[in-house]
Amino acid sequence: MSITFQSMYEEIMENISNENVDSPLRKKISEKLKQTNHKLIILDDDPTGVQTVHDVDVITSWEKEWLREGLSDDKNVLYILTNTRSYTPEVTKQINQEIICNLIDVTGELGVDFSVISRSDSTLRGHYPLEISVIEEVLAERSGWEIAGHLIIPAFFEGKRYTFDDTHYIVDGKMLVPVHETEFANDSVFGFSTAHLPKWVAEKTEGKKAADDVLTISITDIRQGGVDKVLERLLSAEKNAPIVVNAANYNDLDIVSFAVLKAIDKGKRFLFRTAASFVKSIGGIGQKPYLDAGEMIAKTSDHRYGGLLVVGSHTKKTTDQFTDLIKEIHVRPIEIKVEHILDSTKKNDELARVCNLLEESILAGEDTVIYTSRKVIKAKSKEENLKYSQTISATLVEVVRSLKVTPNFIMAKGGITSSDVATQGLEIKKARILGQAAAGVPVLLTGEEARLKHVPYIVFPGNVGDENTITSIIRKIHQLKGR
Structure with missing residues (x-):
């Protein structure tokens, strides 16, 4: 109780x-x-x-x-x-x-x-x-x-x-x-x-x-x-x-x-x-202030480009945070229809649609949210549910890998999502942990071997933060960029 x-x-x-x-x-x-x-x-x-x-x-x-x-x-x-x-x-x-x-x-x-x-x-x-x-x-x-x-x-x-x-x-x-x-x-x-x-x-x-x-x-x-x-x-x-x-x-x-x-x-x-x-x-590690906006922006990116937020987590907390973001700040949301991704006859078309929209949006300077449809599709067994999660996460990775330019900032929401984006989408082998964007929200700096080099990568757990935490981080970046 x-x-x-x-x-x-x-x-x-x-x-x-x-x-x-x-x-x-x-x-x-x-x-x-x-x-x-x-x-x-x-x-x-x-x-x-x-x-x-x-x-x-x-x-x-x-x-x-x-x-x-x-x-x-x-x-x-x-x-x-x-x-x-x-x-x-x-x-x-x-x-x-x-x-x-x-x-x-x-x-x-x-x-x-x-x-x-x-x-x-x-x-x-x-x-x-x-x-x-x-x-x-x-x-x-x-x-x-x-x-x-x-x-x-x-x-x-x-x-x-x-x-x-x-x-x-x-x-x-x-x-x-x-x-x-x-x-x-x-x-x-x-x-x-x-x-x-x-x-x-x-x-x-x-x-x-x-x-x-x-x-x-x-x-x-x-x-x-x-x-x-x-x-x-x-x-x-x-x-x-x-x-x-x-x-x-x-x-x-x-x-x-x-x-x-x-x-x-x-x-x-x-x-x-x-x-x-x-x-x-x-580890005997002391306190460090939250990172400022400049530390979360890719110095290797053209600042006219938009930023990227990838949302895979399906917790209620994540959905509430995502809803607050699109209500409070101008971003472009692009939905990945999960039922199409899990259907082998529709998957390729859905992936191509999302990748094209994303590239167009980033080049136009739009901060863009790629998100999976909020309805959770459950299988009959734990093993099948795990496979569903892996298929969805693999799709998000393919979307990130499709990018031909470096977004102004990169954030991933959800544990499995952020891991797969890091290892497969960004091809990180070694990264330095810069600090936190907010309580419990780490920021990594990609290494020389990564697909996108020396880029801050904001890792946002699915079960962390208040309703407006994502909004606050993106707003801080917008203020730096004069939006």
Whole structure:
């Protein structure tokens, strides 16, 4: 049941609006990572996971060449975009196996110690426990690692997601809503029935782990017991135990992160299944202001050209944001009719129509929104629904690849959409994370190898932002351009 925001805000989430995100403890975390040269490897199941960090790199290939490239600098954080949330369990298993095998080889060559963070959705969607289990198995077989536990940390403050009393909540207006009462819990592939994380673990493991098998680190442990109490809880873990971490602000996470590094010093090994906020904390990454409009505009583009926004996500939040955009700002919307894309006899004609309209619009200086029809077409099975999503996303990629000019700006809305546009549409192999356009909205700078070189790419998650967040970003760009 939803509960009033005010009472829980005062009781549990005190000081959340005044927290110091560049706390002395965060600086100690950064210093410790540099002293030990311990690398944090984040396997990101869609490209939105970089939404809290800046000035670190993401690679989209896990071939040894690119792993060496990514690990050879002095940064302690490296993202590897796996996009596994859009794949079947079989493909997901294979991808994780390949990455960890190559990672073991390359870090061995470079003499680098590392930890693996499986970054996933802050609304509990994704291949859990599969990805954690596969990573553990390969590390045990190839390196002899004994994983003490895996920390489950879905808290994502930029997206107003908090965990306390072992239950995960989303802020909606002045209500704290358990995440199982939201639309995200009804996901056709990754749905779930409870926001109480020990019970969620039992549900997702199909009873292989009971709720009572789950260790928890409470808000009280963190705020009253501090680093020592959290360290004590971590040292008690064994046999890859699930460890639920409660957190309502970055100060909570910084205490947990410092305790994790101290536990690693004592020889413990952990895996992590987390949302984006934890990476910022354990990576020792400080705060940076939101990017200004000039940092989101392609310097390689003719400024007379229009910008491009690709909308693939079908969440209600996305539809509301899209509706607000076209109501408040002059953009040209071009609909892709999904029923035609899923019909082999109509697909090619529909694709040609959209590509022609898009090129014409960008050249005319129109900021253009390519969007899939809002009616969700559901199949009878999870596997077919995943194939539908892949077909639709592949179509969006073909539309982006059809461009003969560089748009003034590029934004993609939705996890699968933004990943496929990045890896297949823009052909990104390595990108620098510039920062955020708004809370939880990362901006990448494409590399020399990309199809469109040195272009800022705004990655907008499907489940992030208020109704007017897209509008605010585009309005900021319009103001710079004098529109």
